[in-house]
Amino acid sequence: MNIREWPADERPREKLLQRGAAVLSDAELLAVLLGSGVAGRNVVDLARGLLRRFGGLRQFLEAERSAVLSEPGVGPVKYAQLQALLEIGRRYLDETIERAPxxxxxxxxxxxxxxxxxxxxxxxxxxxxxxxxxxxxxxxxxxxxxxxxxxxxxxxxxxxxxxxxxxxxxxxxxxxxxxxxxxxxxxxxxxxxxxxxxxxxxxxxxxxxxxxxxxxxxxxxxxxxx
CATH class of the missing domain: 3.40.140.10 (Cytidine Deaminase, domain 2)
Structure with a gap:
């Protein structure tokens, strides 16, 4: 089923905006980042398939670039966005710990x-x-x-x-x-x-x-x- 046909409060992006990111599953969080699916697979199904293929969220985000780019639905732009997200997270924690009293x-x-x-x-x-x-x-x-x-x-x-x-x-x-x-x-x-x-x-x-x-x-x- 196309994700646009889902109830509004079950779509990952809308769920995040209404209830916060913490309520989303790993697949739903990844779906928000990917933005769109591929032919025959909505973005949530795509995200679930990627997590199964790589063994989890951390393994996917830390996988070799060539392995990630070989997957349908993940091109250079999305790969760059995912890597930028990882680095933002590291720098956020770095600044947080260095500001701690x-x-x-x-x-x-x-x-x-x-x-x-x-x-x-x-x-x-x-x-x-x-x-x-x-x-x-x-x-x-x-x-x-x-x-x-x-x-x-x-x-x-x-x-x-x-x-x-x-x-x-x-x-x-x-x-x-x-x-x-x-x-x-x-x-x-x-x-x-x-x-x-x-x-x-x-x-x-x-x-x-x-x-x-x-x-x-x-x-x-x-x-x-x-």
Whole structure:
């Protein structure tokens, strides 16, 4: 059935305007972004098919450009709009976290770090630099590696901490495999960085590992002391 024949309050765009974006399903949200369907398929059916094909909303939005553009109904213009939306979301979270008066919510920090790292196809390591009141100063990805490893250089972490005049920081890295469980190398590296940074009076508050689902806090899991 053509979407124009649906009741007005069931059409994704009208539903969003009347009841807010939170009530829409993943397929309905994607349908709003796509705007139109293809011959024989309305936009909601098109969106549902794309989510099934790629395995979900995140997988679709982070898929290779060639794979997305090979799908009927998704041309270069729509692909560019989807990528712009992703970047707007990341920058919105970036500005939100940097305007925060203090990091009072560990969940908000983990959500922010996930938005910064989860889309990375290879392992990366970053730092969220904080002042003496734990207000964000800057976030940086310092090292990039392969699918399962990134080489970490403590001297560079110390140098960037001094550059930002940080009093504390939160370490983070991603596991592209999706498994957030830290390796022994992760634990040893974190303890080594804590000792090195303590020599310049910079505290390591946590090390967050980003994978599928909720990011893991090494402090909350008892792997390191905060």
């Amino acid at each position: 203090a990091l009072e919510s560990p969940r908000a920090v983990r959500r922010y770090l996930k938005s910064m790292l989860r889309h990375e196809p290879s392992e990366v390591f970053g730092c969220l630099f904080l002042d003496s009141k734990h207000r964000p100063l800057a976030f940086e990805i310092l090292f990039r590696g392969t699918i399962d490893r990134a080489s970490i250089y403590p001297r560079e972490v110390v140098r960037r901490s001094l550059l930002h005049n940080a009093a504390a920081l939160i370490l983070c890295h991603n596991h592209p495999s999706g498994n957030c469980e830290p390796s022994q190398d992760d634990v040893h590296m974190t303890l080594s960085l804590k000792r090195g940074l303590a020599m310049i009076d910079v505290r390591v508050l946590d090390h967050v590992i980003v994978g599928d689902g909720e990011p893991l806090s090494m402090v909350e899991q008892g792997w390191i002391a905060g």
